[in-house]
Amino acid sequence: MRHLNYNHLQYFWTVVRKGSIAKASETLHLTPQTISGQLKLLEDSVGHALFHRVGRGLVPSEMGQVVYQYADEIFSLGAELAQRVKSGDEGVPLTLNVGLVNSIAKLISYRIVQPALELEAGLKVVCNEGRLETLLADLAIHKLDIVISDRPIPTGLNVRAFNHALGESPIAFFAQPRTAIHAAKKFPRSLHQAPMLMPVEANALRQGLDDWFDQIDVSPKIVAEFDDSALLKAFGEAGTGIFPAPAAITEEVERMYHVRCIGIADGVTESYYAISPERKIKHPAVASITEIARSKLFSA
Amino acid sequence: MRHLNYNHLQYFWTVVRKGSIAKASETLHLTPQTISGQLKLLEDSVGHALFHRVGRGLVPSEMGQVVYQYADEIFSLGAELAQRVKSGDEGVPLTLNVGLVNSIAKLISYRIVQPALELEAGLKVVCNEGRLETLLADLAIHKLDIVISDRPIPTGLNVRAFNHALGESPIAFFAQPRTAIHAAKKFPRSLHQAPMLMPVEANALRQGLDDWFDQIDVSPKIVAEFDDSALLKAFGEAGTGIFPAPAAITEEVERMYHVRCIGIADGVTESYYAISPERKIKHPAVASITEIARSKLFSA
DNA sequence: GATGATTGTTCGGTTTAATCGAGGTCAAGT
DNA sequence: ACTTGACCTCGATTAAACCGAACAATCATC
Missing domain, CATH: 1.10.10.10 (Winged helix-like DNA-binding domain superfamily/Winged helix DNA-binding domain)
Structure with missing residues (x-):
């Protein structure tokens, strides 16, 4: 080249x-x-x-x-x-720099971040997507105020930061309507050898799903793996395979991607964490994000 | 746009x-x-x-x-x-990822890193230049094994890492031959109101020089400030002004940039640090770098 | 100071590369 | 079978990047 x-x-x-x-x-x-x-x-x-x-x-x-x-x-x-x-290097207004791990559904991310926009008048939220490692690096040098992740800080990284659990959601499977109707019968056995879209192995959710499949003795045929969950759903919409997503956003996923829910992976959940540089959260917007997420978001 | x-x-x-x-x-x-x-x-x-x-x-x-x-x-x-x-995603050989802050002279960087190439056969050194904050972020997520800097880790960064002092070099001034001949007489008073190229204010060396100028009651006319020392020297070669550089590399600077040494800023030094993720250095190549730098490099 | 070498700029015309329109193929849904 | 919506191939068209020539400014040198 x-x-x-x-x-x-x-x-x-x-x-x-x-x-x-x-x-x-x-x-x-x-x-x-x-x-x-x-x-x-x-x-x-x-x-x-x-x-x-x-x-x-x-x-x-x-x-x-x-x-x-x-x-x-x-x-x-x-x-x-x-x-x-x-912006001609204008003075920055009050800004909250949020890092979002791209393996989390955008809709979940939105729900978590959204309260900050409502509560603080005139607050400017800057969202930043990427891999957890990259985001934590930016957190360490104060380019970010908070990172929203689906897993806690990996061990072995030399970043000083703290986890704050926000809650969790069960995991459901989705597919194009025609496929979904078939697969809904005899779920979850119907997933055996079915074409499946999955997160990459490094992903926390992937681990949970692999265990679950093992447990119920079902082996789907993994046709593609994704780092980014939005991309995964886009392929699901195209009909490449069945894909998992948080049950908490079933409605939106069905509407946006023209798919139907097949069933819920019993016992498998995706957890969400806010990661901040201090053990005690100082930034007011960060505090409201974590508080609201804990109290309302996943109470259903 | x-x-x-x-x-x-x-x-x-x-x-x-x-x-x-x-x-x-x-x-x-x-x-x-x-x-x-x-x-x-x-x-x-x-x-x-x-x-x-x-x-x-x-x-x-x-x-x-x-x-x-x-x-x-x-x-x-x-x-x-x-x-x-x-490279077609080939397996990585034994690699040492080095971060070099771009405010230190490339020649100094070279001298510090060079021993690693000699001692370890088949070692591949990957050099990475940038601002200290960025490099430390990469160090935290293990994209780098060591960072060579002209100042210790800034306070307030949430990166777990440790300083290892390597040594220091006095600072000399350089200019185009014609200018240098004039300025060498009555040095350092000749620097008063002379056009000067300087590192940016955030730089450690800049602080030292500013103090020194204050002390001897000389005020040069700062015509440009630089983040990158190679750039600074390039402007010095072009004749934009007088510039500072470590005395340890006087010969090379004179030869490479077609300039002459004017004199030495008495008492002003630039220090060098290796920054590693662990207090006790593990990586063998890193160990030899720090050891050789300490014993040989700045002993003159 | 005149001189020659070096650097950046302006102005056309030329060449390269990106873009589009028209006409395919292939797969999936009705 | 037929439509739809995706991607691909092939020329003609258009936009842009590029160069040659001529010029102005600067700096070292004589």
Whole structure:
């Protein structure tokens, strides 16, 4: 590869984020055939296939996922720069910098963060998605005030920070309506050998699900693994397979992704944590986030 | 600004790194007039001047320095991605990931790191430059094994890490031969009102120099401040002003930048630290780096 | 001070690369 | 079978990046 073309990379990034060339073409104000062509050029330059063309959709290849991780960081920085430049270096208002682990459903993230917007008038919330390690690194140098995660701080990291449990939600399975109707009968045995979309192995939820499958002696066929839960659901919508999501947001998931709930993985839950630099939470907005999450969010 | 153009940004980044459009044009395999034009487009898009045109050279404006910081992170990631992609995800050999704060001279950095290359056969050293805060964040999540800095860990950062003093070097002043001959007479009084290039205020060395100037009652005219010491020296070579550098590398600085030593700032020194995640250093390469630095490097 | 080398800039015309429109293929739903 | 919605291929078109030539400013040197 001679030169990394950042235009190509940006198209690639958008396509993965949006889940398809067609959707990406809208946000980029380009025609699909242009993006398709440019993607091919990127693949040539990289020397590896970035996508597996499956059915009428695209699934990022292993290499594609690696590239996506980098692209994500790169264009987050680019967006930050654009913001900084546009605002003309004006004084920052009261800002809450939140880090959100991208393996959590965006809807859950939204529900957790949303109270901060309501309670504090004039508060500006800056959301920052990424892998937990990256976010904790930013927390350590005070680029973030709080990190919302689905697992506590990993051991072995030299970051001084503290966990605050927010609550947990049971896990349900979803699929396209037609598939869901079939699978709902004889659940959970119907999941045996069924095409399944799963979080990557490192994910906490993945561990829980693997154990559960073991326990009930059911082996689904894992057709794809995802780092980002929004991406996972996008593939679920496309019909690539059955996918898990928190039962707490069943309604929204069904509406947004045109899928139906199949059933609940009994005993498997996803937990949520707020991670802050101090044991005692000081930032008022952070305090209200954790308090409301604990009292209301997962009480159902 | 509608869209951040990463081509333009890359040209800008290269120009700042190399110190001039002319030098950048060589490494980019483009003609100067192209780069000049593209830079202007970037400035239009950003809405602020990125350079002050001074003499026949370019000096990054305040906004330019901000943009440069971001560009640096962005293209470091890009380079990392290109590397990762090219190597085809091969297994990593024994690797030492070193972080170098960009305010210390590259030559000093080289001398400190170099022993690791000699002692361990087949060791691959990956160098990573940046601001101390960023590097410490990477150290916390084990992306780096060691950070070489000119100051100890700042208080208030939630990173668990430990300082290991390596030694110190006196500070000397340098300038173009013609200027140096004049200034060497009646040094240090000759520095009064002389054009001076300095590190930014946050820098440890800057503090020491400011104190020293105060003490001997000399006020140089600070014409530019730098975050990156290589950049500072590049401007010094261009003749923008007199600049400070460690006396330990006087010979190399004179040869590389075509300048002469004026004199030594009596009592002002720059200190060097290795920062590691553990109090007791485990990594063998890290151990040899610190040991050799302590015993040989600054014994003169 | 004149001189030559070096640097950045401005102005056209040229070349490269991105983009689109039209016409496919293939898979899934009705 | 037929429609729909996805992606792909192939030319023509258009936008941009790029260069050559000529110029202005600066700085070291004579």
